[in-house]
Each structure stands twice: as C-alpha cells, then as structure tokens.
Amino acid sequence: MSARPIATRATAQRRSRKVVRRRRRRRLTLTLGVVLLAAASAAVIVPRLPDVVRELALPLAHEDIIRQQAEAKELDPSLLAAVIYTESKFRDATSHAGARGLMQITPETARYIANLSGGSAFEQGDLSTPQVNISYGAYYLRYLLGRYEHNTVLALAAYNGGEGNVDRWLAEASSSERTFGKAQIPFTETREYVDRVIDARVLYREKYSRELGLAPRGGAAP
Numbered sequence: 001m002s003a004r005p006i007a008t009r010a011t012a013q014r015r016s017r018k019v020v021r022r023r024r025r026r027r028l029t030l031t032l033g034v035v036l037l038a039a040a041s042a043a044v045i046v047p048r049l050p051d052v053v054r055e056l057a058l059p060l061a062h063e064d065i066i067r068q069q070a071e072a073k074e075l076d077p078s079l080l081a082a083v084i085y086t087e088s089k090f091r092d093a094t095s096h097a098g099a100r101g102l103m104q105i106t107p108e109t110a111r112y113i114a115n116l117s118g119g120s121a122f123e124q125g126d127l128s129t130p131q132v133n134i135s136y137g138a139y140y141l142r143y144l145l146g147r148y149e150h151n152t153v154l155a156l157a158a159y160n161g162g163e164g165n166v167d168r169w170l171a172e173a174s175s176s177e178r179t180f181g182k183a184q185i186p187f188t189e190t191r192e193y194v195d196r197v198i199d200a201r202v203l204y205r206e207k208y209s210r211e212l213g214l215a216p217r218g219g220a221a222p
Contacts, residue, residue, distance in 0.1 A: 058085070058200070058203055058204070058207060058208075059085070059089060059090045060081060060090065060204070060208050060211060060212075061090045062090075062102070062130045062134065063081075063208070063211045063212060065130055065131055065134050065135075066080050066081055066084070066134065066212065067212060067213045069134050069135055069138040070138065070212075070213075071213075072138070073138045073139060073141070073142040074142065075138055075141060075142055075145075076201070077212040077213060077214065078201050078202075078204040078205040078208070078212055078214065079141075079152070079197075079201050080134070080137075080138055080141065081200075081201075081204045081208065081212060082197045082198075082200035082201040082203075082204055083103060083137065083141060083156070083159065083197055084102050084103055084134070084137070085200050085204070086193060086196045086197045086200055087099075087102065087103050087104040088101070088102050088103070088104055090102060092128055092130075100124075100127040100128060100133070101127045101128055101129075101130070101132075101133035101137075102130055102133050102134060102137070103133050103134060103136070103137030103138075105127055105133060105136055105137055105140070107124050107127070109136075109140065110124075110126075110127060110136055113136045113139055113140050113143075114136075116139070116140075116143060117139055140159065141155065141159060144156075144158045144159055144163070147163070148166070152198070153181065153182050153194055153198075154166055154170075154180075156193065156194045156197050156198075157169075157182075157185055157190050157193075157194055160189070160190045160193040160194070161185075161187050161189075161190040161193075165187070165190075169184065169185065169186065182194055182195070
C-alpha cells in the first residue's frame, strides 16, 4: 500500500515537468514569432522612415493647387508652399485675429484682394476652401512682390506685418540714408516670420521638388 503513493507522486512530478517544458516551448515559439513579425515590419517601415519623418516635420498637401496657382501667378511654388507651412502647417485653422485657412487670410484682406483682382463679391466662407484660399494668398503674394520690386524679404514682411508698416520702415530708412534689409525689420515677429519662410522655402525645394513641379536636384531651376 505504501508504494502506490510514492509512484503516484513520481508520475505527477514527471507530468508536471512535461507541462512546464511544453509551456516553455510555447513561450519560446511565441517570442520567436513576435521577433520575426517585428523584423518583417521593420523591413517595410525602416526604409520609409525618412519619408515618414519628413512628412511629419515638413508636411505638404494640395500640391496640385500650389503648382496651378504658382504657374498662374508666376510664383516659385516652393515659396508658396513655404508661406502656407509657416502660416498654418497646412491645417485649415482660424487665428485669434480672424485669419482663416491655409494661408491665414483675414476677411478684410480677402475683400482687398477681391477688389485688386476685380473678382466677384467675396464670401467669408470661401476662405475655408483650399482652392480659394491658396488662390487669394498667391494673388496677394504676387501683388506684394510686384509692389516691392520683387524683393522677397519686403514682400514677406508685408504679408505678415502689413503694407503700411513696410512702407513706413522704408521711408524711415530712406530718410536716415540706411539700406533697409531683414535686420532692420523692427517687429520681432515679422523678422522671425521672414526667416522661417525663407528657410522653409529651401527645404521644400530640396525635399519636394518633384511634387512641386520643380527641376530635380542637379537640374536647371525653373
């Protein structure tokens, strides 16, 4: 009678060890599966990682409209994209000052642009439409470049700080016989805005030349 319990305990121990070994094998198999799946995913994701990071850090959208409006208004599409990025990061938003859409145009500026261009009556809701917003912004940017003799710094300063301020700065610089440049912009916000647009313009030209219809790297610039 005493041998049976001993045998039973030994059998139970062997079975227990087998169960433990099976569980270990299952865990090992599962771990290997996870590792293989991660490796397969990395093989797909890692080569695209620079593109993903680029798109997050320097987004681009509505490139067809940007190309169209840049051609129609004789603008550098990388400059137009840089203004949109600096104004809104390509998000449709409304600022505390009431500026709306991708190029952050106020209703007052939109009415001014409509009068300049001889367009139809302006409706505020139109500014939320990418086609209309980019069209208005591109027209205004082209107008400012013409007004300030194709001086990109002055045009961008006026886009951000207003034509009246830029005209006053130029008058003051002329009366004091100083050459007016970016460093002479008295508004810190406007000075930094000009810097951001110019820097972004370079990046958009480098990273999105194909999407913006520009010559590939090493080719002739438009």
